[in-house]
Amino acid sequence: MFEGQPKGLYVLSLANTGERFGYYTMLAIFTLFMQAKFGWSEGYAGNVYAIFLAVVYFSPLFGGVLADKIGYGKCITIGFATMFLGYLGLAVPTGADAVGEATMYAGLACVSLGTGLFKGNLQVLVGNLYDDPKYADRRDSAFSLFYMAINIGAMFAPSMAKWITNQYLERYGFVYDAGCNDPAYLEALYGAYGLCFGVACVSLIISAVIYFAFRGWFKQADVTAKSAKTQAVAVEELTPKQTKDRIVALLLVFAVVIFFWMSFHQNGSALTFFAKKYINLSVSGGMRVWFNIFILSLIALSVYTCFGVFQSKTSKGKLFCGLATLAAWAVCVVLYLNMANPTLSQPSDFQQFNPFFVVALTPFSMLFFGVLANKGHEISAPTRIAWGMLVAAIGFGVITLGSENLISPMDLGDKTQSILSPGWLISTYFTLTLAELLLSPMGISFVSKVAPPQYKGLMMGGWFAATAIGNYLSSIPSLLWDKIPLMYNWGILIALCLISAVVMFSLLKKLKKMTA
Numbered sequence: 001m002f003e004g005q006p007k008g009l010y011v012l013s014l015a016n017t018g019e020r021f022g023y024y025t026m027l028a029i030f031t032l033f034m035q036a037k038f039g040w041s042e043g044y045a046g047n048v049y050a051i052f053l054a055v056v057y058f059s060p061l062f063g064g065v066l067a068d069k070i071g072y073g074k075c076i077t078i079g080f081a082t083m084f085l086g087y088l089g090l091a092v093p094t095g096a097d098a099v100g101e102a103t104m105y106a107g108l109a110c111v112s113l114g115t116g117l118f119k120g121n122l123q124v125l126v127g128n129l130y131d132d133p134k135y136a137d138r139r140d141s142a143f144s145l146f147y148m149a150i151n152i153g154a155m156f157a158p159s160m161a162k163w164i165t166n167q168y169l170e171r172y173g174f175v176y177d178a179g180c181n182d183p184a185y186l187e188a189l190y191g192a193y194g195l196c197f198g199v200a201c202v203s204l205i206i207s208a209v210i211y212f213a214f215r216g217w218f219k220q221a222d223v224t225a226k227s228a229k230t231q232a233v234a235v236e237e238l239t240p241k242q243t244k245d246r247i248v249a250l251l252l253v254f255a256v257v258i259f260f261w262m263s264f265h266q267n268g269s270a271l272t273f274f275a276k277k278y279i280n281l282s283v284s285g286g287m288r289v290w291f292n293i294f295i296l297s298l299i300a301l302s303v304y305t306c307f308g309v310f311q312s313k314t315s316k317g318k319l320f321c322g323l324a325t326l327a328a329w330a331v332c333v334v335l336y337l338n339m340a341n342p343t344l345s346q347p348s349d350f351q352q353f354n355p356f357f358v359v360a361l362t363p364f365s366m367l368f369f370g371v372l373a374n375k376g377h378e379i380s381a382p383t384r385i386a387w388g389m390l391v392a393a394i395g396f397g398v399i400t401l402g403s404e405n406l407i408s409p410m411d412l413g414d415k416t417q418s419i420l421s422p423g424w425l426i427s428t429y430f431t432l433t434l435a436e437l438l439l440s441p442m443g444i445s446f447v448s449k450v451a452p453p454q455y456k457g458l459m460m461g462g463w464f465a466a467t468a469i470g471n472y473l474s475s476i477p478s479l480l481w482d483k484i485p486l487m488y489n490w491g492i493l494i495a496l497c498l499i500s501a502v503v504m505f506s507l508l509k510k511l512k513k514m515t516a
Contacts, residue, residue: 003311004135004138005135005138005141005142005145006129006132006135006217006218007214007217007218008125008126008129008217008218008220008221009126009129009142009145009146009218010217011210011211011214011215011217011218012122012125012126012146012211012218013126013145013146013149014149014207014210015122015207015208015210015211016122016146016149016150016153016207017149017150017152017153017207018153018203018204018206018207018210019083019118019153019203019204019207020150020151020153020154020157021152021153021154021156021157021160021203022087022153022157022199022200022201022202022203022204022207023111023115023153023157023200024153024154024157024158025157025158025160025161025196025199025200025203026087026090026111026196026197026199026200027157028157028158028161028162028196028348028351029161029165029193029196030049030052031045031046031048031049032189032193033190033193033194033196034048034049034104036186036189036190036193037096037100037186037190037193038096038100038101039096046269046475046478047475050471050472050474050475051472052108052112053468053471053472054468054469054471054472055108055112055468056111056112056115056116056468057464057465057467057468057471058116058464058465058468059112059113059115059116059117059464060115060116060119060120060121060460060461060464060465061116061120061458061461061462061464061465062116062461063075063079063116063117063118063119063120063121063457063461064120064121064124064456064457064458064459064460064461064462065457065458065461066117066457067117067120067121067124067224067457068224068454068455068456068457068458069224071222071224072121072122072124072125072128072222072224072457073125073215073222075117075118075121075457076117076118076121076122076125076211078114078117079113079114079115079116079117079118079119079121080114080118080204080207080208080211081114082110082111082113082114082117083110083111083114083115083118083204084114084201084204084205085107085110085114086106086107086108086109086110086111086112086113086114087107087111087197087198087200087201087204088107088201089103089104089106089107089110090103090104090107090108090111090194090197090200091194091195091197091198091200091201092194093191093194096190107197116461119464120457120460120461120463120464121457121460123146123444123448123460124448124456124457124460125218125221125222126142126143126146126221126448127139127143127444127445127447127448127449127456127460128221128222128223128448128456129142129218129220129221130142130448130449131221132220139445139448139449140369140381140441140442140445141366141370142445143441143442143444143445143448144362144365144366144437144441145362145366146441146444147358147362147437147440147441147444148358148359148362151354151355151356151358151359152355152359153203154354154355155293155296155297155300155352155355155356155359156293156297158348158349158351158352159293159352160196160199161193161196161199162346162348164192164195164196164199165189165192165193165196167192168188168191168192168195169185169188169189169192172184172188174188174189176189224453224454224456224457238452238453242452243452243455245514245515246450246451246452246514246515247452247455247459248514249450249510249511249514249515250446250447250450250451250459250462250463251462252507252510252511253382253385253443253446253504253511254462254463254465254466255466256385256389256500256503256504256507257385257439257443257463257466257467257470257500258466258469258470258473259470259473259496259497259499259500260385260388260389260392260435260439260470260497260500261466261467261469261470261471261473261474262469262470262471262473262474262476262496263392263396263474263493263496263497264392264432264435264436264470264474265470265471265474266474266477266493267350267351267354267429269474269475269477269478270477270478270481270489271350271399271425271428271429272347272348272350272351273347273409273478273481274399274403274425275347275350275425276347276416277409277412277416277417277418278403278406278416278417278418278419278420279347279350279418279420279421279422279424279425280418280419280420280421280422281344281345281346281347281418281422282342282343282344282345283342283343283344283345283422284341284342284343285341287421287422287423288336288339288341288342288343289332289336290353290422290426291339291343291345291349291422292335292336292339292343293352294335295332295335295336296352296356298328298329298331298332298335299328299332299360300356300359300360301324301328302324302325302328302329302332303360303363303364304363305321305322305324305325305328306321306325307321307363307367308320308321308324309321309322309325345422350422350425350426350429353425353426353429353430353433354429354432354433354436357429357430357433357434358433358436358437361433361434361437362437365437365438369384380508380512381442381443381445381446381449382446382504382507382508382511382512383508384438384439384442385438385439385442385443385446385504386501386504386505386508387438387501388435388436388437388438388439388442389435389439389497389498389500389501389504390435390497390498390501391431391432391434391435391438392431392432392435392497393494393497393498393501394431394435395428395429395431395432395434395435396428396432396490396493396494396497397494398424398427398428398431399424399425399428399490400487400490400491400494401424402420402424402425402428403486403487403490404487406419406420406486408484408485408486408487409481409482409486410482410483410484410485413482443463444460444463447459447460447462447463448460450515476492477489477492477493480492
C-alpha cells in the first residue's frame with residue numbers, strides 16, 4: 001500500500017493533514033460562533049457560511065493562475081502566512097459589535113485567499129511527483145493516500161472543537177446548552193469558539209514546519225511549464241489541438257461533478273437537520289461504539305495493521321502488525337465497557353462518520369482497484385466518477401427508506417420525532433463515502449494527469465471551482481427543508497445523482513478519445 005511511493009508524498013500529505021485539521025475544527029463551530037456572538041438567525045449565519053465555503057473553493061482557481069506564473073512553492077508559502085493571519089484574526093477576542101464583525105470578515109477573507117494559494121497548488125505538487133515515469137503507475141493510489149490524510153484531520157476536528165468548548169465553559173461554571181440565551185453564557189461560549197480558531201493557528205504552524213523541514217523531498221516537483229524550460233527539465237509536449245481537447249474534457253468533468261457535490265455536501269445542513277429532528281440521540285447497546293472518537297480511530301488504525309500482517313515482507317513486521325491489531329482491539333473493548341449506557345450524542349457527532357469511513361475504507365478501495373489493474377482491467381477515473389454518482393444515489397435511497405413514515409418538517413414545525421435508530425444515518429454516510437472514494441481522489445488524480453503542463457494550476461483550481469459551485473448549491477435542500485415533503489427533498493438529490501451518472505457514462509468514449 002505504502003511501498004514504492006516517493007518520500008515527498010508523505011511530507012505533502014502530513015502538511016495537508018495539519019492544515020485540514022485546523023480548517024475543519026474552525027468549520028465545526030463557525031455557524032454556532034456567529035449565532036452566539038452576534039445573535040444571528042440560522043438563515044443569516046447559514047448564508048454567510050455558504051458564501052465562505054464557496055469563496056474558499058473558488059479561490060484555488062486564482063491561486064492556480066498565479067502559481068502557473070510564479071511557481072507552486074511560492075504560492076504555498078504565501079498561503080501559509082495568509083491563512084495564519086486569517087485564523088489569528090478570528091481567534092483575537094473582540095466585542096459583539098461592528099468592529100467584531102469587520103474583524104471576522106477580514107479573517108475569513110484571509111483564510112479564503114490563503115486556502116486558494118495553498119490547497120490546489122499543494123495537490124499539483126503531489127501530481128508532479130508522478131510525472132516521473134518511475135512512479136507514473138502509482139498516481140491513483142497516491143491520491144487515495146493523500147485524500148485519506150486529509151480525512152484524518154477532518155475526523156478528529158469535531159471532537160476537538162467539542163472538547164475545547166466543554167472545557168472552557170466548565171471553567172466559567174457552565175455546561176453546553178443549545179437553548180440558553182443568557183448573555184454571560186453566550187459570552188463564554190463564543191470565547192470558547194475563539195480558542196477553536198486558535199487551534200487552527202497551531203495546527204497550521206505544525207504543517208508549515210513539516211513542509212519546510214522536508215522540502216528537499218519534493219523540491220523536484222515544484223516545476224512549472226515556464227520554469228522547466230529554463231531548467232532544461234523534460235515536460236510533456238502537446239499540440240494546440242491536444243491542449244484544447246484536454247481542457248474541454250476537464251471542463252466537461254467539472255460541469256458534471258458540480259451536481260455530485262451539490263448532493264453530497266449535506267452533512268453540515270440537511271443531514272444534520274435530519275439527525276436533530278428524527279434520530280434518537282440517546283444511544284444504547286452496541287450502537288454506542290460509533291460515538292467514541294477514540295474507538296473509531298483505533299478501529300481505523302487496526303485496518304492498516306491488519307493489512308500490514310499480510311503485506312509485511314518480514315516475519316518481525318507481520319508479528320508487530322498482528323500484536324498492534326490485537327492491542328488496538330483490546331483498548332477498544334476497554335473504552336466501550338467504560339462508556340455510559342445510554343450515551344447522549346449530538347447532531348454534530350454524525351459529521352465524524354464520513355471522514356472515518358474515508359480513512360478506514362481507503363485500503364480496501366486501493367486493494368480492489370489494484371487487483372483489477374493487475375489483471376488488466378484497470379478502471380479509468382471518468383468511469384469511477386460515473387459509478388460514484390450511482391452509489392451516491394443509493395446512499396440517498398437509504399435515507400429515503402428511513403424517512404418513509406416520518407412526519408415532514410413542514411408539518412413537524414419546531415417539534416422533533418426522535419424515533420429512528422442512528423444506524424439509518426450511519427448507513428447513509430457509509431454509502432455516500434463509498435461514492436466519494438470513487439469520485440474525489442480519482443477526480444483530483446485525473447486533473448493532475450490530463451491538465452496541459454502550462455495550465456496545471458488553473459485546471460486544479462477549476463476542479464475546486466466546480467466544488468465551490470456545488471457547495472453553494474447544496475444549500476437548496478436546506479432552503480426547501482420546511483417547504484416540501486421530506487421524501488421530495490431526498491428525491492431531488494437522488495435524481496441529480498442519477499442524471500449526473502447518465503451524463504458521465506454517455507461522455508466516457510468522448511473523454512477517452514480527447515485525453516488519449
